[in-house]
Amino acid sequence: MYSLSALEDLLNQAFGKLRFDGQPKELYEPIEYTLGLGGKRIRPLLVLTGCDLFGGDPEKAIPVAIGMELFHNFTLLHDDIMDQAPLRRGKETVYKKWNTPSAILSGDTLFALAYESILRGGSPVYPDLLQLFTRTAREVCEGQQMDLNFERMQQIAIPDYLEMIRLKTAVLLACSLKAGALLAGAPSEEARKIYAAGENLGMAFQLQDDLLDTYGEEKKFGKEIGGDIISGKKTYLYLSAMLGSGEEDAAALTGYYRDAVTDPADKIRKVKEIFDRAGVKESTLNLISDYFNDALNLVRQTAVPEPGKMNLLELATRLIRRDV
Amino acid sequence: MYSLSALEDLLNQAFGKLRFDGQPKELYEPIEYTLGLGGKRIRPLLVLTGCDLFGGDPEKAIPVAIGMELFHNFTLLHDDIMDQAPLRRGKETVYKKWNTPSAILSGDTLFALAYESILRGGSPVYPDLLQLFTRTAREVCEGQQMDLNFERMQQIAIPDYLEMIRLKTAVLLACSLKAGALLAGAPSEEARKIYAAGENLGMAFQLQDDLLDTYGEEKKFGKEIGGDIISGKKTYLYLSAMLGSGEEDAAALTGYYRDAVTDPADKIRKVKEIFDRAGVKESTLNLISDYFNDALNLVRQTAVPEPGKMNLLELATRLIRRDV
Numbered sequence: 001m002y003s004l005s006a007l008e009d010l011l012n013q014a015f016g017k018l019r020f021d022g023q024p025k026e027l028y029e030p031i032e033y034t035l036g037l038g039g040k041r042i043r044p045l046l047v048l049t050g051c052d053l054f055g056g057d058p059e060k061a062i063p064v065a066i067g068m069e070l071f072h073n074f075t076l077l078h079d080d081i082m083d084q085a086p087l088r089r090g091k092e093t094v095y096k097k098w099n100t101p102s103a104i105l106s107g108d109t110l111f112a113l114a115y116e117s118i119l120r121g122g123s124p125v126y127p128d129l130l131q132l133f134t135r136t137a138r139e140v141c142e143g144q145q146m147d148l149n150f151e152r153m154q155q156i157a158i159p160d161y162l163e164m165i166r167l168k169t170a171v172l173l174a175c176s177l178k179a180g181a182l183l184a185g186a187p188s189e190e191a192r193k194i195y196a197a198g199e200n201l202g203m204a205f206q207l208q209d210d211l212l213d214t215y216g217e218e219k220k221f222g223k224e225i226g227g228d229i230i231s232g233k234k235t236y237l238y239l240s241a242m243l244g245s246g247e248e249d250a251a252a253l254t255g256y257y258r259d260a261v262t263d264p265a266d267k268i269r270k271v272k273e274i275f276d277r278a279g280v281k282e283s284t285l286n287l288i289s290d291y292f293n294d295a296l297n298l299v300r301q302t303a304v305p306e307p308g309k310m311n312l313l314e315l316a317t318r319l320i321r322r323d324v
Numbered sequence: 325m326y327s328l329s330a331l332e333d334l335l336n337q338a339f340g341k342l343r344f345d346g347q348p349k350e351l352y353e354p355i356e357y358t359l360g361l362g363g364k365r366i367r368p369l370l371v372l373t374g375c376d377l378f379g380g381d382p383e384k385a386i387p388v389a390i391g392m393e394l395f396h397n398f399t400l401l402h403d404d405i406m407d408q409a410p411l412r413r414g415k416e417t418v419y420k421k422w423n424t425p426s427a428i429l430s431g432d433t434l435f436a437l438a439y440e441s442i443l444r445g446g447s448p449v450y451p452d453l454l455q456l457f458t459r460t461a462r463e464v465c466e467g468q469q470m471d472l473n474f475e476r477m478q479q480i481a482i483p484d485y486l487e488m489i490r491l492k493t494a495v496l497l498a499c500s501l502k503a504g505a506l507l508a509g510a511p512s513e514e515a516r517k518i519y520a521a522g523e524n525l526g527m528a529f530q531l532q533d534d535l536l537d538t539y540g541e542e543k544k545f546g547k548e549i550g551g552d553i554i555s556g557k558k559t560y561l562y563l564s565a566m567l568g569s570g571e572e573d574a575a576a577l578t579g580y581y582r583d584a585v586t587d588p589a590d591k592i593r594k595v596k597e598i599f600d601r602a603g604v605k606e607s608t609l610n611l612i613s614d615y616f617n618d619a620l621n622l623v624r625q626t627a628v629p630e631p632g633k634m635n636l637l638e639l640a641t642r643l644i645r646r647d648v
Binding site: 100113134 | 346348350351405406424425432433436450451454459466
């Protein structure tokens with residue numbers, strides 16, 4: 001059984017050696033740039049952890065772990081075009097630094113490179129692993145489309161919002177954890193449980209991200225606080241505030257999210273006042289806690305030995321706390 | 325051994341039954357639309373032919389054949405954004421009819437659906453087939469990037485142009501033929517030869533496309549004649565005209581390809597005069613013929629029984645004549 005930091009060391013070594021210096025360079029430079037921006041490498045860590053939990057050799061899971069990160073970066077490249085995001089991890093996004101065709105094509109290449117890496121490492125469990133990964137890839141696209149649809153919608157039901165973040169975020173975390181388990185030869189019932197645990201953890205992770213965007217500390221969170229409020233993103237916080245507010249607050253909130261922003265700090269302050277009155281922080285924390293507990297219960301039901309369960313708990317806690 | 329038209333019947337049935345009615349509909353409608361535009365389904369036909377040649381059951385190759393067509397349509401969706409093409413097969417392109425995010429995301433989904441289809445059909449030869457397909461996918465991206473680079477370049481060496489069309493077009497035809505052969509259990513040396521034959525055929529196919537764009541009959545070609553000249557696309561015809569012309573014609577040609585178009589018909593006529601003086605039609609026909617003969621020689625060297633060789637010859641001839 002490896003410690004989390006030992007698994008992270010393995011990943012750091014592997015990513016440190018990774019090079020994409022193919023031709024034409026116009027295709028591979030944006031890929032090198034994107035991967036060079038770093039990131040928390042949560043998905044690869046979940047692959048190695050999933051493998052380690054079931055007694056597999058995490059070193060052998062590295063190509064699959066890298067594949068998950070390449071896929072994740074493919075989605076970032078394309079999402080940034082669709083969302084017209086100027087910055088990613090504090091640096092210019094690829095479509096801004098190069099152009100849209102570059103970001104499309106380097107993204108497509110990353111998708112292919114993800115499969116190349118997974119194929120390199122998944123040999124004994126090809127069909128299961130590849131079917132899982134491919135279905136997940138399609139689901140992530142479905143989640144992004146739902147997210148795009150929501151931008152144009154006035155009313156979104158909370159279950160629809162939760163389904164969107166499940167598809168857009170949670171399934172890839174679940175897939176990463178299960179891919180590791182499959183590589184270790186976990187029985188299918190165990191792999192199923194670990195997938196469900198990963199999915200619940202992914203939900204908690206995304207809701208925590210939504211929460212920190214409004215209630216986090218800028219330094220720890222790593223991006224500006226209030227971004228979702230300014231851009232009018234209808235997250236769980238907004239949706240539950242709409243449900244939990246009286247007529248007056250609900251009308252005011254609708255206005256804030258619809259109208260152009262003149263004074264950002266003032267808008268953030270006023271929206272937070274409505275959120276506070278509606279008890280949004282508490283209800284979000286409760287929901288996060290529900291998902292987190294469901295994840296832990298599922299882990300408890302697996303045959304993973306006790307030290308493995310503790311490892312996963314540590315990773316889960318770090319995911320939610322965002323110290324990873 | 326199936327006749328080509330019997331294989332086409334199989335494909336027509338399979339594509340007729342194909343539905344992409346998943347959710348959210350905003351993601352799947354552009355996919356249905358794109359596949360509904362038809363197309364010649366050359367790549368699926370190559371898969372079934374490759375399978376039939378080596379004594380496999382073409383019906384079992386259908387999911388892989390569909391996968392190649394889905395992948396091809398993925399590239400069209402994204403290429404149309406990059407090339408800002410308003411029309412595809414006489415209808416509005418997806419990014420025009422919907423928008424760029426839709427075309428990106430539906431394209432990405434088609435890429436995943438291609439893998440889903442291939443995984444459904446390729447079970448006994450997963451690693452070889454998937455590695456071939458994945459490498460091909462990456463190469464097609466490299467070819468598209470070279471094509472984009474060439475737009476901004478004044479001078480392109482003919483070998484670089486040929487490498488571009490090899491990557492952008494020929495490798496997917498070769499991959500389709502070889503995928504069929506692999507599904508039929510062809511020995512690796514045979515599969516290698518059939519791949520090389522497909523690659524040469526793909527080169528002939530693309531050069532013929534370039535030739536028809538300038539020298540074809542509009543009715544048979546299915547798109548406007550002279551499109552490459554109007555858009556200033558530096559195809560083999562242009563590059564060999566530059567090589568085969570005197571100083572005066574070369575300077576005039578450079579001007580025609582650089583300057584804005586005022587009178588399209590006049591430009592086409594004048595460029596064709598220069599092409600004619602440089603003997604471009606003949607040199608292109610010679611090159612097509614070289615690739616075609618190389619393809620046939622490679623087919624001859626395989627252990628495919630005589631009726632199979634005749635089938636492939638028939639398909640190859642139709643590909644070049646564009647009656648498919």
